[in-house]
Amino acid sequence: MISDQLVKNFRERFPVVVENEPMSKHTSLRIGGPARLYFVAEQVDDLTNILKAAQADGIPFYVFGGGSNMLVSDQGFDGLIVQIAFRAIQVRRVTISAFAGAVTSMVAKQAGEAGLAGLEWATGVPGTIGGAVYGNSGCFGGEVKDNLVSVDVLTLPDLKRVALPKAECQFGYRDSRFKREPHIILMATFGLKAGDFIDIRKRMDDIVKKKKAGQPYDHPSAGCMFKNFVYQDEAEIEILKRQIKDVPADMLARKSISAGWLVDQVGMRGEKIGEVQVSEKHGNFLVNLGSARTQDVLMLTSKVKMKVRDELGVMLEDEVQLVGF
Ligand SMILES: Cc1cc2nc3c(=O)[nH]c(=O)nc-3n(C[C@H](O)[C@H](O)[C@H](O)COP(=O)(O)OP(=O)(O)OC[C@H]3O[C@@H](n4cnc5c(N)ncnc54)[C@H](O)[C@@H]3O)c2cc1C
Known part of the structure; x- marks a missing residue:
């Protein structure tokens, strides 16, 4: 168990860190005990700094995005939980780059609005791009790996930023290299195809309708x-x-x-x-x-x-x- 003194010292250095944050507030299941320490990283530098400090102090940590694929113990997590909340999305010609905290359905929406096809399936997946890449999320025949070009990660424990091409991400059915190696996903870049805005929109609407009809909301x-x-x-x-x-x-x-x-x-x-x-x-x-x-x-x-x-x-x-x- 991490000591009260360690928690106190850590919070003196990072006053925005919250103590005993109920994870039930952050998971789509609305279940989960408290994170002893909880931090929202709005910038990559904030993430790097806090992880450097946690590593130096020997505090275990866990990162997450939208909490839509997590089951947190009733006893909670005796360490630092970091929510990845850098959410910028950038469209350049036929590519779209999204920071890990970007909401997956927003990335799909922005791609569609720019007349880019390929991410329509993602309109029905809750959570963030980081979580989607981690689990190679997908539905209705599409998945992350189909259009992904590269993933920028923060390697652990050395906290170096590295760009990995898709071929190095070992994607499989709801699987990726990130389930085996604890890299932190910072950004994902997708290569899409020019398409018709109205057709893309229609495909997205159909997916949302099908999900609502077949799944419990x-x-x-x-x-x-x-x-x-x-x-x-x-x-x-x-x-x-x-x-x-x-x-x-x-x-x-x-x-x-x-x-x-x-x-x-x-x-x-x-x-x-x-x-x-x-x-x-x-x-x-x-x-x-x-x-x-x-x-x-x-x-x-x-x-x-x-x-x-x-x-x-x-x-x-x-x-x-x-x-x-
Ligand atoms: C109603 C509903 C419908 C769903 N439908 C689908 C579906 O159709 N298809 C599908 O694939 N999934 C579906 N899901 C599951 C879930 O939405 C996806 O798995 C989603 O991509 C998880 O994203 P997240 O940000 O919420 O991940 P989280 O729950 O926050 O995290 C999941 C895992 O990813 C890791 N992770 C998250 N961000 C990072 C990061 N930046 N770096 C490293 N690791 C990270 C976490 O450590 C954790 O192990 C559904 C969930 C709900 C509630």
């Missing part, structure tokens, strides 16, 4: 809790195929079984623990019905995973990022 959530089950070998879905005769052909063709569909097959849609429920509308969303606790979310996700594993032979993996465990 009436309660807080963290989006999809589990990754779809991507497999290489038919043997990996042998039990599933034995148990369910009519696995949808499109999933088999893509070798990707929808996690929400799996949850539905084991009858867990609507299942509740405490104030957390598997959404009635979408089996891969867990919703906070009011005063949910992270512990309830963990119990419910474990129950779902065990049922899917025991009945269908598939081990679901978390899509959401755990903080403070």
Whole structure:
């Protein structure tokens, strides 16, 4: 545990740092215990300075953007949580560069307004560009890696600014190099295509409509809790195929079984623990019905995973990022 004296000294040097900030205020699930120290970085230099000091003092730290893909422990985080809030977006001819704290849907909107096509999918993804790059976010057939050119990062622990071309980011399905190496994403640059403003706008409106129709927006959530089950070998879905005769052909063709569909097959849609429920509308969303606790979310996700594993032979993996465990 970091000592009270260390916290006091740190706050004397950085008076804007807040103590015991409830993370429930900053996560889309509206759950999460306190960050012992909390700082909003509005400039890259602010981020560098505070991380330098935290490293020197041996204070653990964690950075985040919009909090829309995070599950923070009820006990909180015994260290410094930094919200990345540098949000500038710049359009140059057919490229758009966005700082990590830029809201992803705003980046999509600005690209569209400039008549640039390629980021329409991003209009439906909450959170920031930093979080989107981290998890190679995507929907309706598009994902970050499709149009990304490069990512500027702050390397750890030496805090050097480095530009990484896409080829070095190791993107995969909801995966990137940043999940394995603790670089901090500062900025992303996308290469887009000139298109018709009205057509782009229409595609964005369609995506928002589809998301609203298929996903729950009436309660807080963290989006999809589990990754779809991507497999290489038919043997990996042998039990599933034995148990369910009519696995949808499109999933088999893509070798990707929808996690929400799996949850539905084991009858867990609507299942509740405490104030957390598997959404009635979408089996891969867990919703906070009011005063949910992270512990309830963990119990419910474990129950779902065990049922899917025991009945269908598939081990679901978390899509959401755990903080403070
Ligand atoms: C209603 C709803 C719908 C959603 N729909 C989709 C969807 O269609 N497709 C999809 O992919 N996701 C979806 N999500 C999940 C979420 O919106 C995305 O994963 C999003 O890109 C996360 O961005 P964020 O800024 O909120 O990340 P955060 O939740 O803030 O952080 C997520 C992870 O990224 C890391 N991170 C964030 N910023 C940085 C940075 N600058 N440098 C290094 N690491 C960083 C954090 O440490 C954390 O591990 C949905 C969520 C909700 C609530």
